[in-house]
Amino acid sequence: MLIILLLVVFMIGTFFGFMFIKNTIAHWLVGGISFLLLAGSVTMLTMHIRDNWGMKEVTTSTTHQIYTAGDKSAPYGMMIKAEIGKNTDNYVFVYRNNEKSEKADTNFKPDEKHISEAVKKSATYKLVDDTKATVTTKTTRCVWSSDFYKLLFSVGGEQNELVKQNSVVSVPKDTWLVLTQDQVKKLSQEAPAMQKQMEAQLKADPQKAAQLAALQKSNPTEYAKMQVKQIKQLLGITE
Incomplete structure (x- = not known):
């Protein structure tokens, strides 16, 4: 960090100018200029530490399609949610990031080993009028405004420091289900009876079955859409 070296130089200059130079003009010239440069350096360092002066925030955005956490042969999609805390609108989600994956992935689970970064990340969802589910992640990081500021203040680790990261999962409102673990459990318990009832109705009405x-x-x-509507009615989901 060049600023530390400059602080030392200006401190020495201030001390030397005021304490050892006897000529009045040189005394105030060397000491005074060194003191002003010292004060300016301290101010800049304080502003950098407090406000990240010399750095700027850069935001990037990525979007990719996601796939059902449930049975891949089902006509509808499913995402499982678990809220972090209470009324935080911040979730851990379960879905597949790759259509060919056998198992669903757990996404946005806080990393307890890096809690300082974990608190800067959040994930939520919204229901949309679309046919595909996607997740959009916006990431804001600090980068140096110029090579000069990097040379002046850099001690390593500050470049690309995470400021915040927010992910929004867009879920088709008519063809996907967003369920809690309790709702998934209830669905698995009620599904066999629901299936038998449907099969009986279709058997009694061949035209409807066709x-x-x-x-x-x-x-x-x-x-x-029809399947999702029936399941929502079964689980008492009104959204």
Whole structure:
């Protein structure tokens, strides 16, 4: 950090100018200028420590598609949520980042080993009128404003320091389910009975069964909407 070296030089200059130079003009010239430079250096260092003076914030954004956490053969998608704390609107989500993955991934779980960075990160979701689920992450980091400030203040580790990171998962409101672990458990318990009831209804009404089979092939989106609507009614979801 060059600023520390400059502080030392200006301190020595101030001390030497005021204590050892006898000529009045040189006394005040060397001592006074050194003192002003010392005060300016201390001010700059204070501003850097307090306000990251000499650095600027740069925000980048990335978006990628995500895939269901549930059965990949199901016509609808599913994401599992777990709120961090109470009424924080900050979540851990379970979904697949890769369509071919056998198991779903746990996303945005706070890293307890790096808690200082973890508190700067958040993740939430919104229901959208779309057919694909995506996650958009905006990351803000501190970078040096110029090479001069980097030379003056850098001690390592400050470049690309995380300021904040926010992720928003956009979930299709009609063809995806966003469930808690308790709702997933209830669905797994109620699904067999629900399936039997549906099979009995279709068996009693062959025409309706044929219509549903045709709908599943000709318009998978509408078929998925119907499935999601039925499951939401079963679980008491009104959103």
